[in-house]
Every structure is written in C-alpha cells, then in structure tokens.
Amino acid sequence: MQPETPLRPDSAPAPGGVPDPGGLPEVGRPPAELLAELARHRAGDLPVRGGRVTAYVYDTGRAEVHDLAARAYQELLEVNCLDPTAFPSIVALERQVVAAVAGRLGGGADTPGIFTAGGTESIMLAVKAARDARPVDGRARIVLPASAHPAFHKAAHYLGMEAVAVPVDPETFRADPAATRAALTPRTVLVVASAPSYPHGVIDPVEEIAALAAEAGVPCHVDACVGGWVLPWLREGGRDVPPFDLSVPGVTSLSCDLHKYGYAPKGASVVLFADEAARRRAYFASAGWPGYTVINATVQSSRSAGPLAAAWATLNALGARGYRDLAAEAMGAAERLAAGVADIPGLRVLGAPDAPLVAVASSDPGLDVFTVADEARTRGWFFQPQLSFQGIPANLHFTLTGVSRDRVEPLLAALAESAAAARRSGPPDVPEGLADALAGLDLDGLDDAGFAGLLGTVGVDLDGGAPEMAVVNAVLDVLPPETRERLLIRFLAVLYSPHR
Structure with missing residues (x-):
C-alpha cells in the first residue's frame, strides 16, 4: 500500500472536486507536516539569535530567559x-x-x-x-x-x-x-x-x-x-x-x-x-x-x-541586576565597535553615542556603505543601511545587545572584510538616468506587475532570496524623501502581491 500523500494547500479540492480558491485544504493537514513547512519558510529568514543581525532583534545571550x-x-x-x-x-x-x-x-x-x-x-x-x-x-x-x-x-x-x-x-x-x-x-x-x-x-x-x-x-x-x-x-x-x-x-x-x-x-x-x-x-x-x-x-x-x-x-526573570549587567555588556560592546571602526580605512562613526547604537559612515568616496552591507550579507551578517538625509551621510546602523559582548571581534572582522571587498568592487553601477526616470515616473499608472518588472531591471529578484540592495539603496539615496516614500509603498505592495 502506498502511503497517503497529504494534500498541498494550493491543490486541495473543495466539495464537488473544485479547487479551493484560497488554497485552504478541505481536510486539515497533520501538525508535523505544518511545522515542517514553517521551518522551510523560515530557512531564508535572518537569525534572531547570535548577534549577527545588528537590527530588529534583541538577544540577551541567555537562552533560558527567552525560553x-x-x-x-x-x-x-x-x-x-x-x-x-x-x-x-x-x-x-x-x-x-x-x-x-x-x-x-x-x-x-x-x-x-x-x-x-x-x-x-x-x-x-x-x-x-x-x-x-x-x-x-x-x-x-x-x-x-x-x-x-x-x-x-x-x-x-x-x-x-x-x-x-x-x-x-x-x-x-x-x-x-x-x-x-x-x-x-x-x-x-x-x-x-x-x-x-x-x-x-x-x-x-x-x-x-x-x-x-x-x-x-x-x-x-x-x-x-x-x-x-x-x-x-x-x-x-x-x-x-x-x-x-x-x-x-x-x-x-x-x-x-x-x-x-x-x-x-x-x-x-x-x-x-x-x-x-x-x-x-x-x-x-x-x-x-x-x-x-x-x-x-x-x-x-x-x-x-x-x-x-x-x-x-x-522583567522578573532578569531583575535589576540582570538588566544592569546586560546594559553594561551592550554599551561596552558598542564602545569596542566604535574604537574598532577607527582602525578600518574609510569608515567613521557618526556622533558620540549615548546608548548601544552606532552609526558607521564612509569617509572615502570609493567606499560605498550600501555595497558594504551587501558584502556583509554574503558573509552571514546583516548591517542595516540608513539613507542620507538633510546633510547627514548614508550609513550603517548597529544595535548592540547583551549577546554582542562576545561578538564584537567577529563583527569587526566581517566589517573590515566587507569594506575591503566593497572598495575592490567600487560603488554600485547605477544605470544612467535611472534616478531621474524614477523621480518622474507615473506610479499611479503602473500596476504591481509593471513595478515588479521595473525592480527586475535594477537587479532586485523578489523570489531569489536575499536580494543585492546596493543599487536600489544608491538610487533611493539620491531621491527626495517624498519620492522614496512612494517607491517604498510600491515595493511593499509588490512584495505581498497575490499575482507574483
């Protein structure tokens, strides 16, 4: 006897043999299968533990607290x-x-x-x-x-x-x-x-x-x-x-x-x-x-x-002493990061941080921070890009947490390697006239499929895993904030479009 093949959500029949328009299975799927599918979906996610993602997540490094x-x-x-x-x-x-x-x-x-x-x-x-x-x-x-x-x-x-x-x-x-x-x-x-x-x-x-x-x-x-x-x-x-x-x-x-x-x-x-x-x-x-x-x-x-x-x-598991220790560890990590950045040619810290948040900009026209971020991604690290604004240069944001205490040296090594690779490759090759074309684009007259095609022309593959974003960020960086906002809304709409 052949084992029963569980119904896939996108092919489940409804009563009368007609496929369910939403892909909902007629018969519920086994829990183990659903959890396995969740794990497959998560395979492309950034890690939420370990300190390699320097934004979005906060890790104490104490697994028992998170559990x-x-x-x-x-x-x-x-x-x-x-x-x-x-x-x-x-x-x-x-x-x-x-x-x-x-x-x-x-x-x-x-x-x-x-x-x-x-x-x-x-x-x-x-x-x-x-x-x-x-x-x-x-x-x-x-x-x-x-x-x-x-x-x-x-x-x-x-x-x-x-x-x-x-x-x-x-x-x-x-x-x-x-x-x-x-x-x-x-x-x-x-x-x-x-x-x-x-x-x-x-x-x-x-x-x-x-x-x-x-x-x-x-x-x-x-x-x-x-x-x-x-x-x-x-x-x-x-x-x-x-x-x-x-x-x-x-x-x-x-x-x-x-x-x-x-x-x-x-x-x-x-x-x-x-x-x-x-x-x-x-x-x-x-x-x-x-x-x-x-x-x-x-x-x-x-x-x-x-x-x-x-x-x-x-709150109760960590207590006051736990938070004092974590704060000291995070701030100590931020200070070590800032000191280490000073030894990486072409990079500098913006301002004097009062908290464990560090912004790193380029001091070398040949070193593009958006390319640094892409290079870091290939090395298993996520550095958050921040666009230029009112004279403040584009930079990379680093949020240091409790777990960062033991991750600063690997982070600095990844940053230095990524910066060296970014300098070798040079700033992103932005197609001539693209920024002007986007600034004058009639976004209201372009549907999601058309905008997805436009993204493809600058190398953004929405179905190919982590995209290289240096060109996209470089284009956004030269556009006024209002145009950036319109484009970002269209990007989000395409990302969630049911037609992809």
Whole structure:
C-alpha cells in the first residue's frame, strides 16, 4: 500500500472536486507536516539569535530567559485584552509591568501608564492624548527633530495632524532647542525629544526642550522607545546619563519599548503619563451601537495577552541586576565597535553615542556603505543601511545587545572584510538616468506587475532570496524623501502581491 500523500494547500479540492480558491485544504493537514513547512519558510529568514543581525532583534545571550518568555506567552496566548473585567489577570500583570517601568523612569507606583504592542502604538496614544488635551483652530501640530522616529509622522497622518520637523545639529545630531522654539505656533500641541534617537544613538537635550515646551504651555513627549530600558541601568552602573525621563520638569509623557532592551518578545511597550487626565485622553470608548461595551486602552481592540505575560516574565526573570549587567555588556560592546571602526580605512562613526547604537559612515568616496552591507550579507551578517538625509551621510546602523559582548571581534572582522571587498568592487553601477526616470515616473499608472518588472531591471529578484540592495539603496539615496516614500509603498505592495 502506498502511503497517503497529504494534500498541498494550493491543490486541495473543495466539495464537488473544485479547487479551493484560497488554497485552504478541505481536510486539515497533520501538525508535523505544518511545522515542517514553517521551518522551510523560515530557512531564508535572518537569525534572531547570535548577534549577527545588528537590527530588529534583541538577544540577551541567555537562552533560558527567552525560553521562559515563550512559555509565558503561550500561557496567556488566548486571553483577550479586550475586556479586563473578563480576564483580571491582565490588569494585575499590566499594573506590575507599568509600575516597574515607571519606577526606573522618573515615576513611581502611582504613575499612570498603558501597556501597548510597540513603540508606534505608544507614540500614537501619546499624540492622541496631547491632541485631545489642547484643542486648536485648524490642524494641530507636532514639533519634532528631524531624527525623531517616523512613528510621529504616522500618528500625525492617522490623527489628522501636521508634523513639523526641525533640523538637528549637523555635528552632534542632537535636537536644536532654538530651532524647536522657533517652530512653535499657537497650533502646536506637542513637542518631541528622543532619548536616544534611533539613527545615531544620541540623547536630545531633553531638559531644554521640555522647559521651552512648558513655557509655551505645550506637552512634551520623550521617545525613549529604544533607550528607555537601557539608559537607567547604564546610569545605575555609574555612567553619566543626562536627565531625560518623567523626573524632568515639563516632560508629560514617555514611551519605552520592552521588546528592545527589555529583551521581551514582540510586541511589548509602555507609554507613561505624568498625570491621570493625560492617560484618560489616550483611551477610546464608544457606546453608539447596540453591541457589547467598547472601551479601549490601546489602538487595538482584541489582542492577545501573550506579549504582556512574556514581558512580565522577562522583567522578573532578569531583575535589576540582570538588566544592569546586560546594559553594561551592550554599551561596552558598542564602545569596542566604535574604537574598532577607527582602525578600518574609510569608515567613521557618526556622533558620540549615548546608548548601544552606532552609526558607521564612509569617509572615502570609493567606499560605498550600501555595497558594504551587501558584502556583509554574503558573509552571514546583516548591517542595516540608513539613507542620507538633510546633510547627514548614508550609513550603517548597529544595535548592540547583551549577546554582542562576545561578538564584537567577529563583527569587526566581517566589517573590515566587507569594506575591503566593497572598495575592490567600487560603488554600485547605477544605470544612467535611472534616478531621474524614477523621480518622474507615473506610479499611479503602473500596476504591481509593471513595478515588479521595473525592480527586475535594477537587479532586485523578489523570489531569489536575499536580494543585492546596493543599487536600489544608491538610487533611493539620491531621491527626495517624498519620492522614496512612494517607491517604498510600491515595493511593499509588490512584495505581498497575490499575482507574483
């Protein structure tokens, strides 16, 4: 007897012998087969452990902590945060998590906060609270440094507001208080500072910015999404960290991601408020329908309590000593990386990072950082490219974590080898006139299949695994931000297109 061949999702018949249009099997597939298929799909993913990916993932190097978090996540996977009266466990866990974060970020046990799915959601709620606290004539405005996270622009877009970005200091990359003050108008409802900014790892002058915001009667939000759970531990470890949290007069809200240097699984973030009224303005309630009572603390309604449980477990498993050690290890790794970059011809570090985030640019016209990134990818490393902006050169971003303590020397070796190879090959060969053609392209008149063909002409094979991106990044780098955005949206649409 031949063994039964499991039905493939794309060929499963529905009743009557007609293939299912969505590829859903008529008869459920065996668990082992499905898990094996998941493993095949993941074969092309970047590794989430080991320190070879210098963005997106945060690794303690302590497998037992991550395993515990996964178990805690599963324990509350099916608990729905939509109704805390139905599942009181989420109230108990969230209160503990918020209190722990507030206690290290200038607040206390009575500081109000919200557990969210990530930094973007935390920022969205802080922006909503500020908008609702200060009604103005016309479109409300957010004033923020050019280095602030795009989540603020996203929040402004979603909430019908205007984001006004002011230039940062061209040498330190920190926000300019004078430029911030000059940008304030009667329509300004929120001023933003970063601690630190993601691109270069530097802390904005929070005290000055919060003071000028308070003088104008405007709330001030500190985006500490990336640094909020590493800076306090660096300070406790004896490092000089400038004031940045709720203890600073004028700071009215602060966001801190626990799935970054809190090392919890995604998505886990906390937004703190200086007073209870501000938190209430972040909430949403609707009684204008005949269904169940709708009261939401976050942008989402139904959401799993798994991330909350995992964050709670991670915080308690590592404890204060664990976080102090991890912060010291990550910052030590960042400093060793910066020192090592100085010995690689043609590369330099931008600014003086206050957190374990390092941006590396080229000081040699013949050495292209986008080509360096492609060369590193062939050597099993991922270095995150960052495009040039307002005079800040294109660079490679490195997020160092606890696991990086033992990975700096291999990282530097890979960076040096990649730089040498990139110098030999030279900058990417961008077809003449391509950037101008893209800038003038009628994207609205081009369907996804046509845009996919256009990508193919510059060497982007969406079905061929990790693409070589140096040419693409080089083209994007010379285009204005608005054109970059239009092209990136089209790229994402093609990537997920059902017609590929």
